[in-house]
Amino acid sequence: MFFAWLGRILAILILIFALFKIAVALAIASDVLGPYDAALARYFPSAKSTGQVIDKGVYAVILSIALGILAEIRFTLRDKVMS
Template sequence: MFFTRMTWIAAFAVLVFGVLQILIGVGIGQGMIGPIEDVLSRYSSPVPIGTQIDQGVYKIIFAVALGTLAEISFAARRI
């Protein structure tokens, strides 16, 4: 039961970080945060904006898979 709950919490945390990474990438790319060159030099890692968005999507996919496994574990415990 402990590992099932920890898996659910980890899936939720990864989901939140993935969504934030996508929002930051889109915000930088659209220039909403400021001029792209200034923002990239101050706040971002040397990873291109498109790669940051892709990594965020991968995190969301991983979180959904991990959450699905946690839900299966919850259902198996009830039976």
């Protein structure tokens, strides 16, 4: 039961941070946060481009969805076993 709750909370947190990362990368790409190179170096120093940041964000979104699905399966199985 503990791991199901932990999985659900972790899935939500990963989703929030991944969407924030994608939003910041899109803002950098559209020069909202300043010049492209300076903003990329400031917010994502290890990234080579905003495309790389967006890719990692999309991977994190997919991971959070998969983790959320697994947690929901666990809750559904628990409810079926209990009844």
